[in-house]
Amino acid sequence: MQKRIVLDQQQIDIILKRFCHQLIENHDTFENTVLLGLQPRGPIVLDKLVKLLKEISGISVPFGYLDATFHRDDFRRRDFPLQANETKIDFLLEGKKVILVDDVLYKGRSVRAAMDAMIAFGRTQKVELMVLVDRKYTRDYPIMPDYFGVKVNTLESQYVVVEWAEKGFEKDAIWITEKVKN
Amino acid sequence: MSQLSTRHLLGIKDITTEDIQLIFETAQNFKEVLNRPIKKVPSLRDITIANIFFENSTRTRLSFELAEKRLSADVINFSSASSSVKKGETLIDTVNNILSMKVDMVVMRHSSPGSPHFLSKNIKANIINAGDGTHEHPTQALLDAFSIREKLGDVAGKKVAIIGDILHSRVALSNIFCLQKLGAEVMVCGPITLLPKHIASLGVKVEYDVQKALEWCDVANVLRIQLERQQIKYFPSLREYSLYFGVNKKMLDRLDKEIVIMHPGPINRGVELNSDVADSEHSIILNQVENGVAIRMAVLYLLAGVK
Numbered sequence: 357m358q359k360r361i362v363l364d365q366q367q368i369d370i371i372l373k374r375f376c377h378q379l380i381e382n383h384d385t386f387e388n389t390v391l392l393g394l395q396p397r398g399p400i401v402l403d404k405l406v407k408l409l410k411e412i413s414g415i416s417v418p419f420g421y422l423d424a425t426f427h428r429d430d431f432r433r434r435d436f437p438l439q440a441n442e443t444k445i446d447f448l449l450e451g452k453k454v455i456l457v458d459d460v461l462y463k464g465r466s467v468r469a470a471m472d473a474m475i476a477f478g479r480t481q482k483v484e485l486m487v488l489v490d491r492k493y494t495r496d497y498p499i500m501p502d503y504f505g506v507k508v509n510t511l512e513s514q515y516v517v518v519e520w521a522e523k524g525f526e527k528d529a530i531w532i533t534e535k536v537k538n
Numbered sequence: 539m540s541q542l543s544t545r546h547l548l549g550i551k552d553i554t555t556e557d558i559q560l561i562f563e564t565a566q567n568f569k570e571v572l573n574r575p576i577k578k579v580p581s582l583r584d585i586t587i588a589n590i591f592f593e594n595s596t597r598t599r600l601s602f603e604l605a606e607k608r609l610s611a612d613v614i615n616f617s618s619a620s621s622s623v624k625k626g627e628t629l630i631d632t633v634n635n636i637l638s639m640k641v642d643m644v645v646m647r648h649s650s651p652g653s654p655h656f657l658s659k660n661i662k663a664n665i666i667n668a669g670d671g672t673h674e675h676p677t678q679a680l681l682d683a684f685s686i687r688e689k690l691g692d693v694a695g696k697k698v699a700i701i702g703d704i705l706h707s708r709v710a711l712s713n714i715f716c717l718q719k720l721g722a723e724v725m726v727c728g729p730i731t732l733l734p735k736h737i738a739s740l741g742v743k744v745e746y747d748v749q750k751a752l753e754w755c756d757v758a759n760v761l762r763i764q765l766e767r768q769q770i771k772y773f774p775s776l777r778e779y780s781l782y783f784g785v786n787k788k789m790l791d792r793l794d795k796e797i798v799i800m801h802p803g804p805i806n807r808g809v810e811l812n813s814d815v816a817d818s819e820h821s822i823i824l825n826q827v828e829n830g831v832a833i834r835m836a837v838l839y840l841l842a843g844v845k
Contacts, residue, residue, distance in 0.1 A: 426571065426579035426609075426839070437843030439540035439560075440567040448575065476576040 362489060362508055362516065363530040371505035372404055375486060376412050378503055379455065386417045388481070389453040394470050395423040395441035398458040400520055401488060405457060420445035422456070424469035443473075450478030455503075459518045459530075461487040464499035489516055489530055508532065542840045546658045546665040549674035550715040558719060562684055564836035565829070572608070572832055582611035585842055588641045590633065591668070592618040592648045597803050597827065598668050598678070602645050605834035614641070629653060630660055637661055643841065646670075664841045672706050678802050679712030681833040683720055685826045686757055689798055694721030699751040701727045701785065702761030702810050705734050705772075709761060709802045714740055727751035729783060731772040748783050752793060759800040760785055760811050780809050787814035798822055 363371070383389045393402030399421045406419050425440040456470055467485060474480060486503040491510045510516065515533050519525035542557050550558075571579055587606045591599055599615075606613045616636065633644065643664040646654050651673035658665045669675040687693050698717050704710045704726045717724050718741060725743040726733060738744050745751045752758055763779060773779045790797065799811075799821045807813050816823060 423567065425567075426581045431581050432584070432843060432845075435845065436541050437840070440564060442567065443570050472580070476571075476574045476578070478575060 358534050360532045361529060362532055363506060365521075365527045365529060368488070368505070368528050368530070371488060372401075372408055373412070375405060375503055375505075376408050379409065380413050383453065383455075386415050388451070389417060389455065390447065390449065391417050391419040391455050391457060392422045392445070392470075392474075393419070394456055394458040394466060395421055395425075395443070397460075397518060398422075398456075400522060401459050402457045405486075418447055420447070422470055422473055424466060424473040427469040427472040429465065429469065445477055448478045449474055449480045451481050452478075453482045453484070454480050455484045455486055457486045459487065460489045460491065460516045461485070461499070461501055461504070462491045462494055462516070464495045464497035467499050468497050488518070491516060542844055545841065545844050546654070546667075547676050547837055547841060548654050548658060548665065548667050550676045550679050550712045550719070551674070553676075555719045558680065558683070558716065561680055561833065561836045561840060562687065564840055565680075565684055565832040568608075568835040568839070569829070569832040571835075572828075578608050578610060580610045581839055582606070582609040582842055585609075585642045586612040586614065586640060587643045587645060587838070588614050588616060588636050588663075589668075590616045590636065590644055590646045592629075592646070592653075593669065595647055595668070597830070598647065598675075601827070601830040602666075602668060602677075602834050605831050605838060606645075608831070609835055609838055611643075611838070614639075629657070633657055633661055637663055643838065664844070666837060666841065669708050671708065672711075673708050674712045674715075675708040675802075676712050676716075677830070677834055677837060678709050679716035680837070681826055681830045682709075682713055682759060682800060682802070683716045683722075684833055685800065685822050685829050686717075686722075686798070687720075688825065688829065689822055690756065693717060696722045696757060697725070697755045698722050698757045698759060699725040699727055699745070699755035700759045700761065701748060701751060702783065703732045703763050703772075704728050704737065704761070705732045706764040707761050709759075713759060714742055725751055725754060727783075729773050729779070748785065749789055749792070752785070752789055752797060755797055757798040757800060758785065759802070761802065762804065762806055763809055776806075776809050784808070784810055784812060785815055786812040787818065790815060790818075790820060796820065800826060802826070 393399035410416055421444045423441040423443045425438050484502040487501045488505040490501050490504040490507045492507050513535050517531045517533055519529045521528050543554050645666045645668050647668040649671050651671035653670050654665050654667040683693050700710050714724050725745055727745040801823050805811055805816055
């Protein structure tokens with residue numbers, strides 16, 4: 357199977373640091389800003405980001421995990437329903453600036469569902485999107501990231517695979533692979 | 539696994555342990571939804587559900603209706619008291635008429651055991667049994683086991699005593715199947731006339747002394763005396779039943795441990811359960827009601843997702 361590296365450990369570290377500086381530049385003291393990791397893979401990026409932000413700026417930004425499974429538009433249209441994950445948001449989003457964090461932006465459908473799910477927690481002042489990898493020319497919805505690590509050209513027949521050391525992989529790495537044909 | 543092994547929820551006997559675990563995990567997520575400021579998700583917005591109740595119900599019907607509305611389904615309600623059933627229409631005709639209105643799921647309560655099974659073989663919609671006579675009441679058993687899991691951390695290895703009118707109880711049978719599938723030990727306790735003859739063949743312990751049952755168990759699920767199903771007298775009087783089989787605070791004080799008290803409702807206060815127990819810190823009766831909505835949301839959601 358063909359496998360091509362998109363980001364290695366060092367590049368991911370640099371991107372996460374850049375994200376932190378961009379966030380500090382745009383959100384200053386984070387007085388009215390919260391971070392949300394989009395389940396199932398956003399929280400791991402978010403956790404790293406929160407830790408780094410604390411190291412760099414000394415600020416602990418409120419954060420939570422958002423699951424949008426029940427808000428997806430492909431329920432009953434997939435062969436298997438997606439299994440829901442935990443939503444853990446201990447604050448209201450009313451009037452808040454929200455930074456939604458995920459690993460890969462592909463069709464934009466998860467992000468649309470996430471914005472729908474967010475409404476249950478109040479009317480946000482602003483929502484920004486942060487992703488490590490932006491797959492170009494694949495969007496089903498007019499959704500663009502405000503912060504991205506890298507933009508890549510991919511085909512429908514390819515996957516973007518994200519590996520984290522925390523999940524038992526040797527190093528953090530992001531790859532492009534071909535989908536296995538049955 | 540993210541899909542149930544069945545298209546219908548007819549009884550706990552027909553589903554697998556993995557199905558129960560999936561329902562619990564999904565219900566956990568819905569419980570979080572129910573604590574949000576806006577308690578509604580759009581998952582079932584293209585689904586129409588008919589609640590068909592041929593027998594009286596307050597809690598179960600409200601709980602199902604709320605679960606359906608929280609999932610954004612369209613809901614129609616039917617109760618036999620004000621319908622053409624009284625004019626002699628058959629069950630299958632009634633349901634087929636309702637289905638002609640493009641209904642996707644049917645939640646049904648009926649006094650005849652097996653009626654949801656009969657329907658599931660004859661119509662296309664997903665069927666959820668909301669109680670069929672003295673047979674099964676699967677969502678009640680699921681929410682009972684879910685409440686035990688929430689309170690005690692796990693169901694496996696726990697001792698659960700089901701106390702009261704076992705003979706007429708669909709809750710008892712579904713609970714026995716559900717608890718055993720999850721690895722709990724089950725005991726039934728009640729007057730000999732209200733225990734089915736061969737109940738021990740289900741692998742449950744049988745006890746006639748309530749105090750002994752309370753000493754044995756971690757959880758006591760106290761059931762209602764179903765006077766409406768009793769054609770003959772099974773015990774001399776309610777007062778005598780209460781004296782010998784009612785659970786009160788003094789009995790709990792005599793125990794050297796804390797046990798959890800459950801009741802599927804409606805409670806006959808002062809008969810099977812005294813107020814000093816029903817309203818005590820041992821009781822998780824209102825948690826059961828809250829969990830009922832989350833469990834029913836999970837069942838509806840997962841069944842709607844089965845292709």
